[in-house]
Amino acid sequence: MQLQSAPYQDGATLIDQLFDPRDLSIGIFIFGDQSELADRRRMIARVFNPRLGLGQLHVVANNGVEYVLLCAPDGSPKFDEDSTQGAQHQLSTLELVAPDPFWRSVRISETPLAAFLGLFEFPFEFPMEFGIQSDYAYINNDGDVPCPINIEFNGPAVNPTIENVTTGEYITISRDLLENETLRINTAQGSKTVEITREDGTTENGWNYIRDYNISFFDLIVGENEIKYSADEGAEDATVVITYQKRYVGI
Structure with a gap:
C-alpha cells in the first residue's frame, strides 16, 4: 500500500x-x-x-x-x-x-477481428459461403484485474493498427506485412515481444516497427473493451486474432 x-x-x-x-x-x-x-x-x-x-x-x-x-x-x-x-x-x-501473484483462467479466450464470420451456405454445384467481415469486437474482461493480450496479425496489410477504443490506446506496425507473413505481439509485463514470421519460417525481431511503443502495449481493462482493427491498405484481406487469459486476485 x-x-x-x-x-x-x-x-x-x-x-x-x-x-x-x-x-x-x-x-x-x-x-x-x-x-x-x-x-x-x-x-x-x-x-x-x-x-x-x-x-x-x-x-x-x-x-x-x-x-x-x-x-x-x-x-x-x-x-x-x-x-x-x-x-x-x-x-x-x-x-x-x-x-x-494473479491466478489465471485455464481457458485461453480467443477473439477474431478482420475475419469473415460465416453465416450460411448454399448447396450449389460450386462451393459458396456467405458471411460478414468484422473489424471490431467487444471483449468483456470479467476478471479482477487488467489482463495482457497476445495479438496475431496475418498479412497482407500495410501499417496495421489495433486499438482499444475504450481506453484510446493502440498498437501500430509501420511495415508492409506481406501475404503469408505473421506478426505476433505479446503485451505481458516482463514478456513483451514483437516477432514477424516470414513465409519461409524464419523470424525477425519487430520492435523497430512499433510506432509509439511507449504507450502501445495495452491490457484489457476490467469490464468491456471495444477493440478495433484497421490498416492503411489490405485490411479486407488480413486477419487478426486476440488471445488472453483472465486474471484473478483470489479463488
Whole structure:
C-alpha cells in the first residue's frame, strides 16, 4: 500500500496498492512402505527442483472451475522425519513463490477481428459461403484485474493498427506485412515481444516497427473493451486474432 501524508493531515491519502509476489505453503502426505516412501520422496524432489524455474499449479475450485498459477519452488521440498508413522506415511512441505501473484483462467479466450464470420451456405454445384467481415469486437474482461493480450496479425496489410477504443490506446506496425507473413505481439509485463514470421519460417525481431511503443502495449481493462482493427491498405484481406487469459486476485 502506498500512502502520502501532508503536514497537519489526519491520516494519509491512498496513492496506490500493489501486490507482492504470492507465497504458498502446501503440505502433502506420502503413503507407502519404506522403499516406496524413498522412491516417492525422490520423485517429489525431482519434480519440485528449484532449478527448473516456473511451473504451473492447477487448482479446481468447488464449483468445478479450474485455475492456474505460475510459480516456482522456494528451495527444495522439506520432509518431516518425525511424521513417519509405522512406515505408512510421511509429511512433506512445498514452499512455492508466484512472481506474478494473479491466478489465471485455464481457458485461453480467443477473439477474431478482420475475419469473415460465416453465416450460411448454399448447396450449389460450386462451393459458396456467405458471411460478414468484422473489424471490431467487444471483449468483456470479467476478471479482477487488467489482463495482457497476445495479438496475431496475418498479412497482407500495410501499417496495421489495433486499438482499444475504450481506453484510446493502440498498437501500430509501420511495415508492409506481406501475404503469408505473421506478426505476433505479446503485451505481458516482463514478456513483451514483437516477432514477424516470414513465409519461409524464419523470424525477425519487430520492435523497430512499433510506432509509439511507449504507450502501445495495452491490457484489457476490467469490464468491456471495444477493440478495433484497421490498416492503411489490405485490411479486407488480413486477419487478426486476440488471445488472453483472465486474471484473478483470489479463488
